[in-house]
Amino acid sequence: MTTRLLTVEDLTVTFTARGRRDVTAVSGVSFDIGAGEVVGLVGESGCGKSVTSLALMGLLPRRGVRTGGRALLDGSTDLLALDDARIRDLRGTQLAMVFQDPLSSLNPVVPIGVQVTEILRRHRGLRGERARAEAAHLLDRVGIPDPARRLKEYPHQLSGGMRQRALIAMAVACAPRLLIADEPTTALDVTIQAQILELLRELVDQEGTALLMITHDLGVVAGLCDRVNVLYAGKVVEAAARRPLFAAPAHPYTHGLLASIPRLDAPRGQPLKPIRGSVNDTIAWAEGCAFAPRCDHFSPACLEGTPAQAPAPDAAVPGPRSHLVRCVHPVNTATAPDAARRDGQPRPGHPPHPPSEPPGAAPAASATKEKAE
Amino acid sequence: MTESESASASASGPEPASASVSGSGPASAAPVPPQGAPPAPLLTLSGLKVHFPLRRGVVFDRTVGHVRAVDGVSLSVPAGRTYGLVGESGCGKTTLGRAVLRLTDITAGSVVFDGTDLAKLPEGEMRRARRRLQMVFQDPLGSLNPRQNIESILAEGMAAHGIGAGRKERRERIRAILDRVGLPAGSLSRYPHEFSGGQRQRIGIARALVLEPDLLICDEPVSALDVSIQAQVLNLLEELQDAMGLTYLVIAHDLAVVRHISDVIGVMYLGSLVEEAPGDELYGTPRHPYTKALMSAVPVPDPKAEDRRERILLTGDLPSPADPPAGCRFHTRCPWKQPTRCADERPALRPAGGAGTGHRVACHWAEEIAAGTLRPTGDLAAPVLHRV
Numbered sequence: 001m002t003t004r005l006l007t008v009e010d011l012t013v014t015f016t017a018r019g020r021r022d023v024t025a026v027s028g029v030s031f032d033i034g035a036g037e038v039v040g041l042v043g044e045s046g047c048g049k050s051v052t053s054l055a056l057m058g059l060l061p062r063r064g065v066r067t068g069g070r071a072l073l074d075g076s077t078d079l080l081a082l083d084d085a086r087i088r089d090l091r092g093t094q095l096a097m098v099f100q101d102p103l104s105s106l107n108p109v110v111p112i113g114v115q116v117t118e119i120l121r122r123h124r125g126l127r128g129e130r131a132r133a134e135a136a137h138l139l140d141r142v143g144i145p146d147p148a149r150r151l152k153e154y155p156h157q158l159s160g161g162m163r164q165r166a167l168i169a170m171a172v173a174c175a176p177r178l179l180i181a182d183e184p185t186t187a188l189d190v191t192i193q194a195q196i197l198e199l200l201r202e203l204v205d206q207e208g209t210a211l212l213m214i215t216h217d218l219g220v221v222a223g224l225c226d227r228v229n230v231l232y233a234g235k236v237v238e239a240a241a242r243r244p245l246f247a248a249p250a251h252p253y254t255h256g257l258l259a260s261i262p263r264l265d266a267p268r269g270q271p272l273k274p275i276r277g278s279v280n281d282t283i284a285w286a287e288g289c290a291f292a293p294r295c296d297h298f299s300p301a302c303l304e305g306t307p308a309q310a311p312a313p314d315a316a317v318p319g320p321r322s323h324l325v326r327c328v329h330p331v332n333t334a335t336a337p338d339a340a341r342r343d344g345q346p347r348p349g350h351p352p353h354p355p356s357e358p359p360g361a362a363p364a365a366s367a368t369k370e371k372a373e
Numbered sequence: 374m375t376e377s378e379s380a381s382a383s384a385s386g387p388e389p390a391s392a393s394v395s396g397s398g399p400a401s402a403a404p405v406p407p408q409g410a411p412p413a414p415l416l417t418l419s420g421l422k423v424h425f426p427l428r429r430g431v432v433f434d435r436t437v438g439h440v441r442a443v444d445g446v447s448l449s450v451p452a453g454r455t456y457g458l459v460g461e462s463g464c465g466k467t468t469l470g471r472a473v474l475r476l477t478d479i480t481a482g483s484v485v486f487d488g489t490d491l492a493k494l495p496e497g498e499m500r501r502a503r504r505r506l507q508m509v510f511q512d513p514l515g516s517l518n519p520r521q522n523i524e525s526i527l528a529e530g531m532a533a534h535g536i537g538a539g540r541k542e543r544r545e546r547i548r549a550i551l552d553r554v555g556l557p558a559g560s561l562s563r564y565p566h567e568f569s570g571g572q573r574q575r576i577g578i579a580r581a582l583v584l585e586p587d588l589l590i591c592d593e594p595v596s597a598l599d600v601s602i603q604a605q606v607l608n609l610l611e612e613l614q615d616a617m618g619l620t621y622l623v624i625a626h627d628l629a630v631v632r633h634i635s636d637v638i639g640v641m642y643l644g645s646l647v648e649e650a651p652g653d654e655l656y657g658t659p660r661h662p663y664t665k666a667l668m669s670a671v672p673v674p675d676p677k678a679e680d681r682r683e684r685i686l687l688t689g690d691l692p693s694p695a696d697p698p699a700g701c702r703f704h705t706r707c708p709w710k711q712p713t714r715c716a717d718e719r720p721a722l723r724p725a726g727g728a729g730t731g732h733r734v735a736c737h738w739a740e741e742i743a744a745g746t747l748r749p750t751g752d753l754a755a756p757v758l759h760r761v
Contacts (some may be wrong), residue, residue, distance in 0.1 A: 044599040159690040160462075189461035189626065191687045194670035198686060216600060219672030223679035242676045258674060260604035262633035265673050268653055271611075272633065274604035278569040 003075035004032040005210050006056075006178055010069035011080075013051050017064055025051040027234040027285055028069070031227075033178065036208040040225035040242075042215060046279050048234040049214045053180045055080065056212075057097050058087035073178075092123045096171035100183035102163035106155040112139075112166055113151030119173045138169040142199060161192035165199065172203060179203070180212045185220065197224060218257060222246055227321075230254050233282050233290035240312065240323040250312035250325040250332070252295045289328065297329040414449035415620045416473065416588055421446045421482035423465070423472045427695060440695045442468040444644035445482070447722070450588070450637075455614065455621040457635030457652070459628055459667070463691050465644040466624045470590045473622070474506055475499050486588070504534045507581035511593035513573030517565040523551075523576060524561040527583050534584055547583060553616075554579045554609060571602035575609065582613065590622045595630060607634055628671050632656055637731070640664045643702040644694055646722055650732040660725050660734040660743055662709045685749075701737070708749035709742055 013026040026048040033039045041049045054060050056071050056079055071079040073094060079087065091097075099105040107115060116135040120126040126134055132151065139147035142165040155163055164184060171179055181200065185193035201224060203209050213225055221228050221242065228245050230238040230253065238251040249255040256275040277294040288303035289295070295302070312323040313332040424439040442465045450456040460466045471477045473484050475491060484491040486506060494502060510516035517526060527547045528540070537543035544561070551560055554575040565573055574594065581589055594610065595603040611634065613619060625631045631638055632652050639649040640663065648661040659665045666685040673679055687706045692698055698705045704715040714720075714737045725739050726732040741747040 044601060161690055189691075190628070190670040191461065191666060192690070193672075194684060194686055197672075198684075217672065218600075218674035219679075222674045222676045223672050223682070246674065246676050257600055260601050261674055262604075262607070262629040263673060263675075264629045264632060264656065264668065264671050265675070265678050268632060268656075272604035272608055274608060275601040276605070278571055278602060279599065280569055 005035050005037075005074065006212075007032040007072045007075065008052075008056070008069070009072070011052060011055060011071060012066075012068035013048070013055050013060065014066040014068075015064060016066060022066075025234055026055065029229075029231070029234070029236055030069075031229050031236065031239065033210045033212060035177065035210050036204060037227070038204055038211045038213055038225045040213045040215065040221040040228040041231060042218060042221050042228060043231035044216055044279055046233075047231040049231050050182055052231075053097065053182050053212065053214055057091060057095060057180060058082065058084070059097075089123075092119055092176065093174045094176055095178050095180065096174070096176035097180045097182065098164070098167050098171050098184045100186050102160065102167050102187065103155060105167055106163060108155055111152055111154055112158070116151070116166070116170050116173065119170055123174045134173075135169075138173055139166065142166070142169045142172075143195070144169070160188055161195060164188060164192075164196055168196070168199060168203075172207070172209070175207065176209065178210045178212065180214070182214045183216070184213075186215070186217070193220075200224070218246075218261060230257075233279070233285065235285055235290070235306075235326065236309070236324075237291065237326045238312070238324065239309075244312075244314060244323045248312070248314040248323075248332075250314070250323065250330040251291075251327050252297050252329070252331055253291050255331045256294075256296075289326075297331070299329065301328045412451045412453055415452040415487060416622065417449040417483075417485040418469075418473070419447045419483045419485070421469065421472060421484065422480040423468050423477055424480040438695055441644050441697060442694055443472060444694075444697070446641075446644075446646050447482075448639055448646060448649060450620055450622055452587075452620050453614075453618050454636040455623055455634055457631035457638040458622065458624045458641060459626065459631045459638060460641035461626060461667075461691060463643075463694065464641040465694070466641050467592055469641070470508070470592050470622060470624045473590060474503060474508060476508075501534070504530075504536075504584045505587045507584055507586040507589055509574075509577050509581050509589060509591040509594050512597055513570060513577045514565060516577055517573060517580075519565055522562050522564050523547075523556075526565075526576070527551075527580055530580065530584050536584060547579075550579045550583045553613070554582070569602075570598050571605055574598060574606050578606075578609065578613070582617070586619070588620045588622065590624070592624045593626070594623065596625065596627060603630070610634060628668060640667065643691065643697050645702060646733075646735065647703065648732075648734045648736075649722065650726075650730065654726070654730050654732055658726065658732075658743070660732065660739045661703075661736050662707045662742065663703050666708070701735075709738060709747055710750060711738060711747070714738075 009030050011026055011029045012024065015023045015025060029052055031039060041052060043049050055067055058079060060067070067080050069080065073079055113132065113135055116138060117131040120131045120134055135151055136147040139150055144150050144162060144165050150158070158166060184200070185196050188196060197220065200211060204211050213221070215221060225242050228240060228242050229236045230251065232253050238245065238249065238254045245254065249258055256273070259273040260275055262272060275294055281293040282290045283293060285306045288305060289307050292298050292302040307326050307328050309324050309326045312325040313330055315323040421443055422445055423443040424441050426436040427438045427440060429435055429437045446469060448456070458466045458469065468477060472479050479492045482492065489502070491499060491502060524544065524547055528543050531537050531543050531546070537546055547561065548558060551558065556572060556575050556579065565576065568576065591610065595606050598606060607630065610621065614621060623631060623634055635652050637649065638652055638655050639646050640661065641647065642663050648655065648659070648664045655664065656668065659668055666687045669683055669685045673682060685708060689706055692705055700716045700718055701720050704710050707715065718737065720735045720737050722733045722735040724732065725734040738747055
């Protein structure tokens with residue numbers, strides 16, 4: 001197998017504070033990205049998706065944070081082991097990031113032009129008129145009209161979509177090989193979101209930039225990502241190419257997420273099937289599956305340590321890049337692919353566990369609830 | 374201050390909508406009977422306008438213009454049903470919801486609730502009327518006082534409206550309503566920060582329901598919540614409607630959410646309603662170019678559907694509501710824009726798609742677009758970046 005652009009192995013991030021319990025935000029996340037590939041990290045708030053991206057960019061504070069694992073660029077440079085000066089050189093040229101909130105990522109008292117040319121000076125050594133011309137060219141490329149005028153303006157004078165375009169222009173200023181986009185469209189309206197997604201897609205297609213897309217929106221993932229990692233409580237619970245993932249979600253969490261979203265293209269009037277509880281109802285991965293307190297397929301086997309990552313029922317060829325799932329009772333949707341999308345009824349292939357609260361679940365769930373409250 | 378007030382008063386004077394409404398009431402303002410046997414409208418807005426003055430100058434405090442947040446909206450919400458209002462940020466949907474409750478001043482038009490024009494009520498009576506119109510806010514943490522416990526939050530409104538004789542009875546009612554929205558009985562003495570986002574939204578709903586309202590205005594009720602929690606709150610709203618016969622005005626930007634919960638949907642753009650139809654009708658045959666674009670922009674969590682989804686990419690951003698385009702508000706971004714009429718004649722919201730469909734659209738060319746005789750002027754769904 002050829003060397004991947006970025007290989008993340010067993011990434012673990014633990015936040016420590018004196019007198020408090022350690023919080024493991026990311027525990028053992030592994031994935032890889034090739035050039036021109038779009039990989040999605042999907043999950044709800046608190047699942048560790050943003051911490052993963054900050055760790056890769058070296059943007060986590062040094063104090064109070066313990067990182068483990070490796071993140072190899074080109075199979076050799078470990079991003080997690082680099083010192084500040086070295087990672088600063090890589091940021092911008094090799095890696096770049098687009099954040100969720102474009103207004104707070106831009107300096108409000110500095111004109112857009114200065115902020116864009118700063119990167120060109122730092123990494124490409126451009127000065128004066130050449131830097132300004134290149135900045136205007138970059139803004140033009142991301143679809144900002146009248147770039148020469150916009151360069152003189154301040155962030156508050158731009159609309160939300162325009163600011164996000166400016167951020168993307170800054171991110172791609174040095175033609176990075178990997179672009180990390182952390183919820184790039186969450187703060188935007190749908191019609192503007194469509195414009196920004198189109199722009200990202202174009203960058204990937206034309207420049208061969210690899211894109212790590214971090215989002216909570218399964219719709220965005222379905223349209224953009226080649227491969228998807230679903231995170232829950234700091235672990236990848238399911239990883240697959242996008243088509244198998246949506247056609248046959250194997251982890252009950254993925255399955256539940258898809259069943260709980262109202263969809264524009266589905267017939268109206270079907271009740272939603274929410275996942276019960278909240279992300280606070282969790283147990284430590286060391287004790288068992290963190291999703292067990294909310295899971296409809298719970299059994300005592302779920303509490304026997306961390307479930308191993310294994311090929312999903314529909315995985316044709318078992319391998320590191322096939323459909324993987326971390327569950328004792330993966331949902332087998334291969335037998336009824338159409339019914340898989342919406343209803344949560346037990347089907348042939350499901351483990352025969354009652355969907356109602358099983359006897360063993362109650363203490364675990366209520367215990368964690370009390371902790372959370 | 375006085376200057377602008379007199380200005381807005383004189384602006385509202387010659388308004389035909391406000392003049393006609395007091396006499397003819399709901400009959401004139403209920404042009405859309407929804408499918409099936411339509412219940413009588415509980416809430417009817419006619420020609421509702423909310424304009425915010427733009428001020429400049431320190432000494433003279435001149436009014437230099439108006440932000441037309443809501444600019445002539447007429448709609449009616451049938452009793453016991455859900456009216457969904459969608460639109461992007463800045464389209465005026467939240468202002469409309471607040472204007473119904475008179476949380477912002479109404480510039481012109483009428484808000485007829487159960488036969489009474491709220492726009493004309495004196496402040497004291499309006500305050501009493503608010504018991505029957507309650508609001509669920511977007512941000513559950515921001516709308517709950519962090520220093521009040523749940524019992525105090527819920528009892529405050531009851532005391533103000535004289536519901537329940539004494540503390541004990543109020544507590545009983547609060548217990549019942551908390552149970553109804555799915556919160557543990559032990560929540561009474563807790564504070565908002567002790568709850569998760571979904572639970573806080575349930576508190577917000579309980580706070581509204583404890584006053585036994587008839588109409589609930591839900592402003593982005595689920596947009597602050599995680600995906601898996603959104604479904605819980607949506608289901609709760611539906612259950613409550615069935616059990617208590619509530620009428621909802623749901624304001625949201627998420628089309629899938631609005632479609633799921635609404636019977637009738639109105640699409641807003643830059644302060645006015647561009648299209649209105651029963652849910653299935655609107656999503657089945659959208660007639661306004663903006664609705665088409667909005668719906669085509671929503672990503673669907675299904676790769677097969679995503680790959681063949683036709684995308685209508687709108688160019689540019691929302692124009693400023695302080696200086697809206699003349700003619701059709703949407704013509705600056707419309708892919709179907711025509712050289713005549715669009716730029717100089719403001720389209721009225723008129724019936725479309727045959728009688729009985731309850732479909733109204735504000736586009737001069739809706740029929741031609743539906744028939745396919747008008748082609749979009751820009752190229753649609755092209756995989757290249759559209760320039761503004």
